[in-house]
Amino acid sequence: MNQFRVAILGVTGAVGQEFITLLEERNFPVSELRPLASAKSAGSKIRFRGQDIVIQEAREDSFKDMDIVLSSAGGSVSKRLVPHAVKAGALVVDNTSAFRMDPEVPLVIPEINPEDIALNKGIIANPNCSTIIMLVPLFPLHRVAKIKRIVVSTYQSASGAGAKAMKELEDQTRDILEGRQPRKEVFPHQIAFNLFSHNSAVDAETGYCEEETKMVKETKKIFHDSEIEVFPTTVRVPVMRAHSESIYVELERALSEDEIRKILGKAEGLQIVDDRKANHFPMPIEASGQDDILVGRIRVNKSRPKEIAMFVSGDQIRKGAALNAVQIAERWAGSAAVKTS
Amino acid sequence: MNQFRVAILGVTGAVGQEFITLLEERNFPVSELRPLASAKSAGSKIRFRGQDIVIQEAREDSFKDMDIVLSSAGGSVSKRLVPHAVKAGALVVDNTSAFRMDPEVPLVIPEINPEDIALNKGIIANPNCSTIIMLVPLFPLHRVAKIKRIVVSTYQSASGAGAKAMKELEDQTRDILEGRQPRKEVFPHQIAFNLFSHNSAVDAETGYCEEETKMVKETKKIFHDSEIEVFPTTVRVPVMRAHSESIYVELERALSEDEIRKILGKAEGLQIVDDRKANHFPMPIEASGQDDILVGRIRVNKSRPKEIAMFVSGDQIRKGAALNAVQIAERWAGSAAVKTS
Numbered sequence: 001m002n003q004f005r006v007a008i009l010g011v012t013g014a015v016g017q018e019f020i021t022l023l024e025e026r027n028f029p030v031s032e033l034r035p036l037a038s039a040k041s042a043g044s045k046i047r048f049r050g051q052d053i054v055i056q057e058a059r060e061d062s063f064k065d066m067d068i069v070l071s072s073a074g075g076s077v078s079k080r081l082v083p084h085a086v087k088a089g090a091l092v093v094d095n096t097s098a099f100r101m102d103p104e105v106p107l108v109i110p111e112i113n114p115e116d117i118a119l120n121k122g123i124i125a126n127p128n129c130s131t132i133i134m135l136v137p138l139f140p141l142h143r144v145a146k147i148k149r150i151v152v153s154t155y156q157s158a159s160g161a162g163a164k165a166m167k168e169l170e171d172q173t174r175d176i177l178e179g180r181q182p183r184k185e186v187f188p189h190q191i192a193f194n195l196f197s198h199n200s201a202v203d204a205e206t207g208y209c210e211e212e213t214k215m216v217k218e219t220k221k222i223f224h225d226s227e228i229e230v231f232p233t234t235v236r237v238p239v240m241r242a243h244s245e246s247i248y249v250e251l252e253r254a255l256s257e258d259e260i261r262k263i264l265g266k267a268e269g270l271q272i273v274d275d276r277k278a279n280h281f282p283m284p285i286e287a288s289g290q291d292d293i294l295v296g297r298i299r300v301n302k303s304r305p306k307e308i309a310m311f312v313s314g315d316q317i318r319k320g321a322a323l324n325a326v327q328i329a330e331r332w333a334g335s336a337a338v339k340t341s
Numbered sequence: 342m343n344q345f346r347v348a349i350l351g352v353t354g355a356v357g358q359e360f361i362t363l364l365e366e367r368n369f370p371v372s373e374l375r376p377l378a379s380a381k382s383a384g385s386k387i388r389f390r391g392q393d394i395v396i397q398e399a400r401e402d403s404f405k406d407m408d409i410v411l412s413s414a415g416g417s418v419s420k421r422l423v424p425h426a427v428k429a430g431a432l433v434v435d436n437t438s439a440f441r442m443d444p445e446v447p448l449v450i451p452e453i454n455p456e457d458i459a460l461n462k463g464i465i466a467n468p469n470c471s472t473i474i475m476l477v478p479l480f481p482l483h484r485v486a487k488i489k490r491i492v493v494s495t496y497q498s499a500s501g502a503g504a505k506a507m508k509e510l511e512d513q514t515r516d517i518l519e520g521r522q523p524r525k526e527v528f529p530h531q532i533a534f535n536l537f538s539h540n541s542a543v544d545a546e547t548g549y550c551e552e553e554t555k556m557v558k559e560t561k562k563i564f565h566d567s568e569i570e571v572f573p574t575t576v577r578v579p580v581m582r583a584h585s586e587s588i589y590v591e592l593e594r595a596l597s598e599d600e601i602r603k604i605l606g607k608a609e610g611l612q613i614v615d616d617r618k619a620n621h622f623p624m625p626i627e628a629s630g631q632d633d634i635l636v637g638r639i640r641v642n643k644s645r646p647k648e649i650a651m652f653v654s655g656d657q658i659r660k661g662a663a664l665n666a667v668q669i670a671e672r673w674a675g676s677a678a679v680k681t682s
Contacts, residue, residue, distance in 0.1 A: 153494040153587035174518055193581050194626045202617040207640040233587045238579050240534050246494035246574045276543040285535045299548040301572055
């Protein structure tokens with residue numbers, strides 16, 4: 001089997017750390033690992049397959065001889081460095097929003113549009129976490145009954161804002177329990193024992209925040225369906241690392257609850273957790289650390305049989321970010337291996 | 342001004358405690374206060390207007406000479422004791438679900454259907470907290486543009502399950518921060534750093550939990566509109582005492598965002614918190630302890646101008662329970678005072 005030289009851009013972040021875990025767990029054919037981060041972290045070490053590897057500063061010339069770059073160092077770093085990685089000949093799977101809407105860049109969820117991987121010109125974009133967690137369970141239904149529109153409300157974890165935000169949730173919670181004033185550094189509002197509209201900039205005209213605009217635009221691109229309507233309300237909740245979403249969908253043709261369960265039961269990347277008797281449905285603590293998106297509260301609106309609801313939870317760092325990117329790299333590597341063998 | 346002899350049934354609970362605070366704060370004309378609770382709490386004291394008053398055991402004969410009973414001791418206690426309070430001549434404002442759907446019992450939110458108060462035959466029911474917090478901001482829009490349907494996802498605080506549930510959220514959080522296994526007593530699932538579908542029984546056939554069924558049925562009754570459709574998804578979040586709701590509404594005629602703001606700006610019982618530039622919208626920590634429901638994220642769906650969205654937060658113990666009940670009692674007392682003067 002072909003081996004690949006893999007660079008990780010932003011290796012010290014929550015997603016960067018998860019890249020390491022996943023490459024080990026999934027036995028990705030890595031012949032060389034090059035961990036890259038800001039100058040601040042350069043010189044410290046990360047552990048990979050029992051070896052300590054020194055983190056290098058991410059610079060324009062950091063990508064020489066790399067086959068694959070897994071990138072998650074923020075949009076501005078990606079914009080600056082990813083073109084150099086491409087020029088050096090690497091395939092970049094970029095986890096930021098920098099290139100997602102670029103018509104030259106495929107935006108891929110492997111369970112949905114793996115065929116788009118082949119269209120890449122050096123960059124494949126990884127979708128926004130909320131988009132991935134919403135679309136993995138919706139696509140199998142879209143394929144058989146065509147989704148006309150989605151109304152979605154999210155319950156997004158701290159991890160979506162990175163490792164520092166997770167620490168802030170923990171610190172603030174401790175401060176409050178011990179009677180101290182909680183300090184705000186990452187989030188604009190207190191996250192402990194609170195919730196707030198997503199902390200991305202809100203468009204003064206439309207009232208949508210950037211997180212919501214991503215869900216609208218990325219869904220159209222991934223589904224190759226410019227007609228599909230998405231109306232999202234994105235909310236940050238005091239949960240550590242899994243996002244949940246309350247999803248309401250209008251289909252072109254009616255599906256029964258049994259049909260929905262049958263379709264989702266056969267689908268990749270998800271698991272049905274829908275026990276009405278035990279009141280057991282998707283929960284972030286059960287989704288955390290899992291590869292699968294958990295799907296439950298499956299209901300058909302009896303007075304409008306073409307409309308259905310579900311509640312989902314998915315690990316934001318895994319399927320919402322690092323896992324999806326590694327799965328893209330695996331598919332690409334599989335086809336690259338075929339070509340070169 | 343007339344004075345009233347007031348009994349509080351379930352005085353040791355979260356809502357019972359808030360009744361005391363509100364009667365003091367709002368200067369309710371109380372000539373005698375009779376605190377009632379289970380045998381377990383009988384004999385201990387509560388403080389009211391600078392005096393210690395001994396809690397009595399709530400029994401069938403506890404209501405002699407009372408004018409008003411504020412009741413919040415759970416549905417089964419209400420079913421057993423409220424009829425005796427009515428027989429003893431008191432007006433009962435009942436905060437449980439025991440009588441809400443009884444056609445003989447008015448179900449009242451004073452900002453919406455105060456005229457129903459006069460129809461009482463001894464009992465006035467206080468609606469479910471999620472229903473109140475949803476309907477106070479929706480009714481002013483319903484009056485001018487008729488709401489055809491509501492799709493709502495809730496973010497409900499621990500307080501909705503009582504004082505013990507709030508304690509459980511605190512204890513579990515502390516356990517997790519200190520590396521101990523969190524204990525579950527009140528909620529079926531871990532609430533700290535987690536969320537789950539509402540902890541009321543789920544109907545095996547429809548898939549709705551009781552909390553959702555309440556929102557559907559109570560909305561029709563309070564609005565006197567059997568046609569209005571409500572599709573709720575109710576979720577418990579690790580927040581202490583204010584519920585939030587992401588509300589999507591279809592109107593019979595289009596309203597602009599400016600019109601919505603104008604209508605809501607003049608409405609009673611709510612406050613608009615909708616600062617797109619500052620990313621400042623309703624949050625449970627700001628709604629806690631407030632009488633008003635906070636309303637924001639007001640958006641019209643550009644591709645469907647009859648459809649609008651908003652995000653609301655309201656104190657579950659205040660307007661969601663105790664305050665609404667006291668406001669009902671105030672309105673009733675006002676008209677009773679007129680009649681007797």
